[in-house]
Amino acid sequence: MKASQFFVSTLKEAPADAEVASHRLMLRAGFIKRLSAGIYTYMPMGLRVIRRIENIVREEMNAAGAIELLMPVVQPAELWQESGRFQKYGPELMRVKDRHERDFIIQPTSEEVVTDIARQELRSYRALPKNFYHIQTKFRDERRPRFGVMRGREFTMKDAYSFDRDLDAAGLSYDRMFAAYVKIFERMGLVFRAVVADNGSIGGIRSHEFQVIAATGEDAIVYSPDSGYAANMELAEAVAPASPRTVATRALEKTPTPAASTCDDVAALLALPLQRTVKSLVLATDVAADGAPPKTTIWLLLVRGDHSLNEIKAGKLAGLDAGFRFATVAEIEAHFGCKPGYLGPIGTTLPVRVVADRTVAAMSDFVCGANAEGFHYTGVNWVRDLPEPMLVADIRNVVEGDASPDGHGTLLVQRGIEVGHVFLLGAHYSKAMDATYLDESGKPQLLQMGCYGIGITRILGAAVEQNHDARGMIWPEALAPFTIVVCPIGYDRSEAVKAAADALHDELIAAGVDVLLDDRGERPGAMFADWELIGVPHRIVLSDRGLKVGEIEYQGRRDEKASVLPHVEAMAFMKAKLAA
Numbered sequence: 007m008k009a010s011q012f013f014v015s016t017l018k019e020a021p022a023d024a025e026v027a028s029h030r031l032m033l034r035a036g037f038i039k040r041l042s043a044g045i046y047t048y049m050p051m052g053l054r055v056i057r058r059i060e061n062i063v064r065e066e067m068n069a070a071g072a073i074e075l076l077m078p079v080v081q082p083a084e085l086w087q088e089s090g091r092f093q094k095y096g097p098e099l100m101r102v103k104d105r106h107e108r109d110f111i112i113q114p115t116s117e118e119v120v121t122d123i124a125r126q127e128l129r130s131y132r133a134l135p136k137n138f139y140h141i142q143t144k145f146r147d148e149r150r151p152r153f154g155v156m157r158g159r160e161f162t163m164k165d166a167y168s169f170d171r172d173l174d175a176a177g178l179s180y181d182r183m184f185a186a187y188v189k190i191f192e193r194m195g196l197v198f199r200a201v202v203a204d205n206g207s208i209g210g211i212r213s214h215e216f217q218v219i220a221a222t223g224e225d226a227i228v229y230s231p232d233s234g235y236a237a238n239m240e241l242a243e244a245v246a247p248a249s250p251r252t253v254a255t256r257a258l259e260k261t262p263t264p265a266a267s268t269c270d271d272v273a274a275l276l277a278l279p280l281q282r283t284v285k286s287l288v289l290a291t292d293v294a295a296d297g298a299p300p301k302t303t304i305w306l307l308l309v310r311g312d313h314s315l316n317e318i319k320a321g322k323l324a325g326l327d328a329g330f331r332f333a334t335v336a337e338i339e340a341h342f343g344c345k346p347g348y349l350g351p352i353g354t355t356l357p358v359r360v361v362a363d364r365t366v367a368a369m370s371d372f373v374c375g376a377n378a379e380g381f382h383y384t385g386v387n388w389v390r391d392l393p394e395p396m397l398v399a400d401i402r403n404v405v406e407g408d409a410s411p412d413g414h415g416t417l418l419v420q421r422g423i424e425v426g427h428v429f430l431l432g433a434h435y436s437k438a439m440d441a442t443y444l445d446e447s448g449k450p451q452l453l454q455m456g457c458y459g460i461g462i463t464r465i466l467g468a469a470v471e472q473n474h475d476a477r478g479m480i481w482p483e484a485l486a487p488f489t490i491v492v493c494p495i496g497y498d499r500s501e502a503v504k505a506a507a508d509a510l511h512d513e514l515i516a517a518g519v520d521v522l523l524d525d526r527g528e529r530p531g532a533m534f535a536d537w538e539l540i541g542v543p544h545r546i547v548l549s550d551r552g553l554k555v556g557e558i559e560y561q562g563r564r565d566e567k568a569s570v571l572p573h574v575e576a577m578a579f580m581k582a583k584l585a586a
């Protein structure tokens with residue numbers, strides 16, 4: 007391919023609203039073009055990477071026995087009403103009407119359509135197992151589209167759906183997809199980790215996310231270097247403290263803490279470790295008993311001062327599992343007789359439900375708000391100063407150094423970008439949509455399902471977050487828009503340079519190498535800067551001066567500087583490089 011026959015369009019500066027490196031670099035390198043919030047055109051250079059990603063995914067899905075089809079982007083609401091998701095799915099679901107005022111949706115995912123296909127087509131146990139997948143445009147009206155293609159509104163996903171006769175068989179389909187995902191991300195040359203993930207609101211059975219490791223990732227993931235344990239922070243268990251509560255050694259005192267309304271401030275003021283303080287978080291639940299106006303309950307959740315509340319865990323507790331919100335200031339003042347900042351479990355004005363994190367339940371001589379502005383209690387001890395909490399539960403995020411829940415080693419935390427998600431669904435959709443097959447004895451049985459997503463376009467961003475430097479992107483060879491760029495200096499002026507560059511280009515093409523010859527006639531500095539920005543892994547430079555002495559230059563995108571090699575060895579050298 008010659009640059010003059012392709013489309014290369016680079017910018018010196020990225021738009022100011024691009025928050026992360028991958029977004030900035032992709033805009034500057036002409037990979038994507040913004041049309042609207044979270045909606046992008048994939049420009050020719052970016053599309054080449056997307057096609058490479060798709061090819062790897064398609065090859066490995068096919069190899070794992072999945073079968074490709076293509077389901078519609080626009081789907082009738084009826085199916086989504088059958089599954090209950092037309093009502094339940096939040097504003098992320100784009101609902102549209104056609105000219106006859108009939109409801110449709112733009113698919114954020116395709117469980118309903120594929121289950122509808124399965125209930126018509128997979129009528130007998132003999133048809134099972136089956137796994138259908140497609141690579142298709144998705145639309146999710148994300149509340150905060152950001153980071154370019156990483157959290158878009160319109161994006162491309164590979165989604166696969168397995169159908170099995172029972173849960174054991176479905177588990178095998180799940181394992182096969184898991185193994186295919188490992189191969190896919192290995193082939194892409196990405197550093198990733200498969201982590202245990204939250205099963206979500208539909209109560210799936212098993213779920214893993216594939217996370218590309220990157221400092222800017224939206225997800226916190228935890229792992230134990232001493233074992234295979236790895237989980238999303240949302241889910242990772244904070245095990246109960248190994249040592250029990252110690253006996254009280256201090257008297258309860260109401261201590262002035264003027265203007266110290268955070269645990270940090272209080273610890274600093276009292277010259278105590280932050281680990282001796284307890285943080286109060288006030289939640290509310292509104293439960294409607296049929297017809298009557300909703301009854302509000304106020305909850306006080308206690309976590310240690312240096313810990314943070316895990317809302318996913320809290321949302322699984324009995325009473326909070328139907329949904330909760332943070333209490334309003336008015337509700338807080340009514341129940342605690344005090345403004346936020348000095349709240350605690352001792353002496354509330356109205357009853358509240360106290361839930362203590364396991365760590366807090368094991369504390370003694372601790373510090374908490376005194377429900378009086380400018381005061382905290384110090385030397386607080388359970389039983390002596392306040393009743394045992396109504397509920398003790400794991401409600402905090404783990405921190406580095408916590409014991410691994412599998413009993414092996416201590417946890418470390420890193421950040422990741424979720425590029426894939428495998429999910430054992432069971433019969434959730436088949437039950438809602440009455441998708442059954444006939445078993446050997448002719449009895450109808452529910453199809454057992456799994457669903458498996460890969461964020462095709464998100465991978466673009468994730469790969470760049472993981473692989474870039476000050477000069478631009480650094481594509482892993484398997485994903486690069488071009489494998490080699492040939493940069494002739496004076497292509498338009500020197501017959502010798504033109505002839506040598508054309509010949510090398512043709513030979514590389516004949517050898518099946520994805521090469522681009524930059525015949526645009528740019529000056530060397532600008533030309534090199536473009537290809538470093540675009541992140542092509544290999545570059546060869548030809549010049550009159552070099553050719554006169556039989557030499558060319560090679561530089562890998564990660565190399566500090568160029569190396570000189572004999573012109574006659576160019577092909578052999580590149581073949582060896584690419585084989586390595």
Ligand SMILES: Nc1ncnc2c1ncn2[C@@H]1O[C@H](COP(=O)(O)OP(=O)(O)O)[C@@H](O)[C@H]1O
Nearest residue numbers: 156157158161163424425426427459460461464
């Ligand atoms: N807004 C988005 N933009 C780009 N890719 C997305 C977006 N939402 C999800 N994906 C990709 O699709 C995959 C499957 O999505 P899924 O797990 O259903 O979404 P979520 O984790 O947001 O519930 C994710 O692992 C991710 O790679």
Ligand SMILES: [Mg+2]
Nearest residue numbers: 215424426427
């Ligand atoms: Mg997910």
